[in-house]
Amino acid sequence: MEIDTDGDGGRYWRRRVLALAGVLGVVVMLAWGCMRGTTEEPVSRTVAEAATPPPPPTAMPTVTVTVTTTPTPGDDGAACEDDDVVVTLGAAEKSYTGGEKPTFRVMVVNTAENTCRFDTGTLDLRITSGDDRIWSSAECRDGDAGEESLRRGVPYVREIVWDRRRGCGGDAARAGTYVADLHDRKGKRRVFRLG
Template structure:
């Protein structure tokens, strides 16, 4: 005898609701699967850097080389020996004769036969205030004499003497560079001579006097030539 697994005719409402629930779940599953397939992780992102825009290379911001500027060459700092113009002008008043003390200077007082006296002068501002004075070589004079006779003068063979105004502070002393006296007579006529007449030695006494412009040393320096 055969039996029927599914009855023929209308079924209870619960059966229809179960079928509908199963069908709805199936549809939901299908929709979820489709969504997962379409919207999968990384599927919609572009490759790294693909969206980057190409920018123009930055302009060179380094400063351009400045155009060289031409400058005039510096003037020669060496003074022309023949220039006798006054240099180093000062606002200090001119030194008076009374405020300047000149002193003749020798390196020794007695010289052997082979020794040459080294002569110079010192200039002192004995006043109470600063003053200016021309101490250029054109103003300096050194004279060697014995008794009343003059034997040698720095002016006889001087060339290209210069002027130089110097400010002396109160109490200041300046010294000129020493020069060697060759123990001969000097004159403007024998400056180029290589055989000028020697002065007498053997214990003879000579005196050095100095001057700057119109100012003359009050004393002389004695030296003995052996």
């Protein structure tokens, strides 16, 4: 029996080989296309994302609330609280010679919101020398002590002059060192000298 290589049988195998080669070519092309698409897709996505500008920041409006409290003057009916009153004592000089009379300045400031009444009779300036009490402005006051209406931050100033005598019109005080302080008000004192 002879094998016909040039007849219909040869053509049959050629067609089979070409069909197989065509199928393999299509498979290779599909595989190449799939691989190429998976490697380039992230790159193209990254480039696209980089080319897109980020969204603008959302601006939130800033709201500032300022509360201003205006002190109300009040009706001057309430007495000043001790915690709302600042009292300072100052002296004109540290030394007084000859007939100079020691002069002191008392300043009272209301720090409360409302106007209040301050009893000036509570301002008792005392002069001492050691344990010896020499003089008191409350005891030797000219006229009655009154009440002052104190508005917030507006100082009440009172000048107190000592006549250099013991008690009210007693003997003249001797030369030496003395202390002036506001009775019942801590830390308000001045040391001075009579010559």
